[in-house]
Amino acid sequence: MTRPILQVKNISLSFRGVKAISDLSFDVAEGEICALIGPNGAGKSSLLNILNGVYRPDAGEIVFVGTPFHEINPLDAARRGIGRGFQNNALFSGMSVMDNVIVGLSRHSRTTIIEEALSLPRARREAMQFRQRAAEVLGLFGLTPYAKTIVGTLAYGLQKKVEIARAVVSDPALLLLDEPLAGMNAAEKEDVLAVIADLNRRLMLTIVLIEHDIAAVMKLAHHIVVLDYGRKLAYGAPDAVRNNPAVIAAYLGGRKNEVAA
Amino acid sequence: MSFFLETLIGGLLSGTMLSLAAIGFVLIYKASGVFNYSQGSLLLLGALTFATLTGKGFPMIPTLAVTIVLLILAALAIERFLLRPLTNRSPMTLFMATLGLAYIIEGVAQGVMGAEVQALDLGIEDIPIFVGDILISQFDLVAAGVAITLTAILSFIFHRTRFGISLRAVADDTRAALSLGMDINRIWQIVWSLAGIVGLVAGLLWGARQGVQFSLSLVVLKALPVLIIGGFTSVAGAIAGGLIVGAGESLAETYLGPFVGGGITPWFAYVLALVFLSFRPAGLFGERQIERV
Numbered sequence: 001m002t003r004p005i006l007q008v009k010n011i012s013l014s015f016r017g018v019k020a021i022s023d024l025s026f027d028v029a030e031g032e033i034c035a036l037i038g039p040n041g042a043g044k045s046s047l048l049n050i051l052n053g054v055y056r057p058d059a060g061e062i063v064f065v066g067t068p069f070h071e072i073n074p075l076d077a078a079r080r081g082i083g084r085g086f087q088n089n090a091l092f093s094g095m096s097v098m099d100n101v102i103v104g105l106s107r108h109s110r111t112t113i114i115e116e117a118l119s120l121p122r123a124r125r126e127a128m129q130f131r132q133r134a135a136e137v138l139g140l141f142g143l144t145p146y147a148k149t150i151v152g153t154l155a156y157g158l159q160k161k162v163e164i165a166r167a168v169v170s171d172p173a174l175l176l177l178d179e180p181l182a183g184m185n186a187a188e189k190e191d192v193l194a195v196i197a198d199l200n201r202r203l204m205l206t207i208v209l210i211e212h213d214i215a216a217v218m219k220l221a222h223h224i225v226v227l228d229y230g231r232k233l234a235y236g237a238p239d240a241v242r243n244n245p246a247v248i249a250a251y252l253g254g255r256k257n258e259v260a261a
Numbered sequence: 262m263s264f265f266l267e268t269l270i271g272g273l274l275s276g277t278m279l280s281l282a283a284i285g286f287v288l289i290y291k292a293s294g295v296f297n298y299s300q301g302s303l304l305l306l307g308a309l310t311f312a313t314l315t316g317k318g319f320p321m322i323p324t325l326a327v328t329i330v331l332l333i334l335a336a337l338a339i340e341r342f343l344l345r346p347l348t349n350r351s352p353m354t355l356f357m358a359t360l361g362l363a364y365i366i367e368g369v370a371q372g373v374m375g376a377e378v379q380a381l382d383l384g385i386e387d388i389p390i391f392v393g394d395i396l397i398s399q400f401d402l403v404a405a406g407v408a409i410t411l412t413a414i415l416s417f418i419f420h421r422t423r424f425g426i427s428l429r430a431v432a433d434d435t436r437a438a439l440s441l442g443m444d445i446n447r448i449w450q451i452v453w454s455l456a457g458i459v460g461l462v463a464g465l466l467w468g469a470r471q472g473v474q475f476s477l478s479l480v481v482l483k484a485l486p487v488l489i490i491g492g493f494t495s496v497a498g499a500i501a502g503g504l505i506v507g508a509g510e511s512l513a514e515t516y517l518g519p520f521v522g523g524g525i526t527p528w529f530a531y532v533l534a535l536v537f538l539s540f541r542p543a544g545l546f547g548e549r550q551i552e553r554v
Contacts, residue, residue, distance in 0.1 A: 052440055078442030090437035092430045102423070103430045107442025109423075113451050116424035119417075127423050166441065 004063075005030040005206050006051070006174060011060035013046055013230075020046045021230040023060070028174075028223075031204045033196070035217045038227035044210045045087070047227075048176050051208065052084050053077035065173060078107045083172030085163050087179050087210075093152030097143055097162050100151050101134040104166035137169045141195065157188030161195060168199060175199070177209040181216055189216065196220060218242065267395045268515045269508055274401035276507015277408040278470075281463035282480040283487040283499035284415065285456045290493040291419075291432050292452040293344075295355040301481035302366035303457050305473075307332055308464030309370050312379040312473040321384075332457030335366075340450045348445075349435070367478055378474040383465060404466045408500070411462060415455075415496050428452070432494075486534035492547025501545055506530045 004027035013021040021043040028034045036044045049055045051062065053072040062069040064080060072080075083104075092100050108130075109116075115123040138144050141161050146154060151162055160180060167175055180196065181189050193216055199205045211217050217224060218238045226234040226247050234244045241247055285304065289297040307328055314324040343358055387400040419425040431438045431445050438445060467477055491502025506529075513525045537544065 054436075074436075074439040075442060075444060078440055084440045086437065086440075090434045090440075092433035092437070094433055095426070095429055099426050099429075103426060103438065103443065104441050106427070106438075106444075109442075113424050113427070113447055116422050116427070117418050117451070119422045123423065130423070170442070 003030060004028060005065055006208070007061075007063040008047070009061045009063065011047070011050060011057045011062065013043070013050060013055060013057045019230050021050075021057070021227075024227075024230070024232050025060075026223075026225050026232065026235055028206060028208055030206055031200070032222040033200050033207045033209065033220055035221035035224045036208065036210045036227060037212070037214065037217055037224060038233070041229075042227040043230040044227055045178060046230075048084070048178055048208070048210060051077070051174075051176055052082050078170075081107075081171070081173035082176065083167035083170065083174070084176040085160075085167050085178060085180060087182065089156075089159050089163050091151045091159055091163055091166070093150075095151060096148050097138065097151050097154070098131070098134055098147040100162055101137060101166050101169050102130050104169040105130045105133060107170050134169055137165050141165045155188075157184055157191055160184070160188075160192055164192075164195060164199075168203075168205065173206065175205055175207045177207065177211075179210050179212060181211055181213050189213070193220060263394050267397075268511050270395060270397060271401065272508035272511025273504050274398065274405050274507070275511065276503040276505070277401075277405040277500070278463070278466055278503070279483055279487050279506055280500045280503025281404070281408045281411065281459070281466065283484040283491065283503055284411065284496055285459040285463065286484055286488055287493060287496055287499050288415075288452055288456045288459065290488075292428050292448060293355065293435075294352045294432060295359065296352075296488075296493070297456065298356065298359040298481060299363035299366055300456060300460055300484070301478035302363040302370070303332065303335070304460035304464040304467075304480060305475065305478040306335065306366050306370045307457065307461030308381065308468040308473045308477055309374050309379070311461070311465060312381045312468060313374045315381070316379055328461060329458055332461060333454045336453035336457050337450055339453055340446060344449050344453075345446060363478070363481075367475070371475065376475060378472040379468075381465065381468040381473050383469045385469065387470075400470070407462060407466065408503075411459065412496055412500055415459075419496065424451075483530070486530035488544070489534040490537045490544055492544025495544070495546035498544055498546030506533060509533050 006028040008024060008026050011021055011024045012019070024043075024047065036047065038044055046055060050057050053069070053074045053076055056071065064082070092103065109126065111123040111126050135144070135147070138147055141164070143158070143161060143165060146158065151159060154162065164177070164180070177196070180192055184192065196207065196209070197220060200207055221238055223236065224238055224241045225232060226241060228250055233250055234241050234247045236244070282304065285300045286297055289295060289300070310328045310331055311324055314327065315321060339362065343362060344355070347355055347358055385400050385403050387398065389396045389398050419428065427443055427448060431443065431448055435445060463480070464477060467480065487499060487502035487506050490505055491498030491500070510526050510529050513529045514523070518525050
């Protein structure tokens with residue numbers, strides 16, 4: 001295992017006394033895909049929200065690229081290189097595909113808003129660079145034909161690809177995805193799965209994702225964290241998790257065949 | 262015929278004053294989906310500061326600069342102490358906060374600078390001139406020119422610059438914009454500053470016409486039908502809405518007024534707005550449905 005890019009250390013989180021996550025610890029190695037699975041309410045999305053600074057844990061520590069998080073917010077998280085996709089997409093639906101992806105580059109912006117509003121030379125140069133970079137990424141995702149399309153009018157699967165493109169255009173060190181395959185038909189799933197695997201293999205992008213499609217997770221992930229009621233039930237490679245008796249009993253309710261599928 | 266044209270043109274020109282008042286609302290609605298009730302108070306604050314200082318004999322241009330700085334400081338304070346603590350709250354919560362803010366600004370501004378009516382002389386002659394055989398108010402012409410210039414600048418910012426893209430992104434999905442590293446606090450600071458400055462321009466023109474006093478802050482009520490007609494999210498819509506209301510009021514007062522005993526102006530805009538609400542609830546250029554409250 002290479003050095004961990006992300007360390008989750010004894011994290012606990014509760015909402016008004018209700019424990020969402022208790023004493024959770026695991027590491028994510030650089031360049032791997034780590035999947036979080038578990039039933040609804042197991043604390044998966046809460047953990048993702050901690051990782052990009054939306055929530056602050058009550059106890060424990062997140063260490064990202066060797067630096068601990070102290071009181072970070074989503075803006076800091078983005079600036080440190082944590083990209084994120086949302087459940088059911090969170091695109092700027094009234095804007096074009098191109099503009100969506102350009103906004104993804106915000107964290108690299110070095111011009112002030114005043115310069116941008118007045119279109120001063122430095123802002124214009126940066127806008128050009130951003131446009132070029134966005135066009136490159138659209139090409140990589142096969143989205144070039146849709147560059148000028150209003151994103152809200154695209155099919156759901158394409159929208160998901162736009163969202164992922166928007167999250168990776170800024171070269172994040174870590175990508176968080178929340179149920180990237182939810183609500184898709186088989187063809188769309190295939191497509192998005194290939195995109196995720198490709199990002200990981202070709203760009204060595206580290207990915208932490210939540211997914212309910214167990215078959216896809218087994219194929220995609222290097223490590224799996226199984227959560228149940230905010231606790232870590234199991235951790236390991238897909239095969240180890242598949243055969244873990246605690247997982248089979250608690251999460252999968254003994255339906256081992258479904259896991260093997 | 263020339264009397265009709267005169268009525269129409271006069272109405273259109275005074276409509277641009279309504280548009281100016283409405284644009285300030287559009288800016289903030291675009292960036293945060295909130296109807297900023299305190300826009301009228303900002304307008305009053307700007308006009309009152311300007312009138313008070315020039316009334317004490319300060320020259321106009323430096324006073325204008327000082328007033329703009331004051332409005333920017335106010336925008337920074339509003340962002341820091343009102344908007345930031347309310348991040349991710351519902352638009353309704355933010356609306357209520359702006360309602361409270363309106364009272365604070367009005368109270369402080371009048372407490373410091375007094376509540377008497379202050380005359381404001383911008384040095385623009387309000388003598389009508391003949392264009393062909395049509396009588397047109399010079400002051401209205403200047404006001405229209407200012408409104409058109411301001412709209413052109415704002416449209417450029419919204420549609421041709423990256424700040425415009427950022428603004429639309431924040432309005433569309435704040436959570437996603439944040440996660441991409443967009444500094445939304447900074448964006449709010451700028452938007453509120455811009456809204457303050459637009460309010461100042463509107464306040465000066467309105468103030469020069471009817472005196473600077475508390476009732477200036479009631480342009481909120483004048484702007485509302487304009488926004489409903491034009492759409493809350495479009496600067497062009499605010500202009501169109503203002504023109505429609507201005508022309509409508511003027512024509513209605515002249516041609517319908519005699520039949521109902523006059524006094525149409527105060528309510529006619531609302532009738533127009535109601536008609537638009539039934540047929541086109543998002544307004545002429547609006548992007549989203551207005552929520553029923």
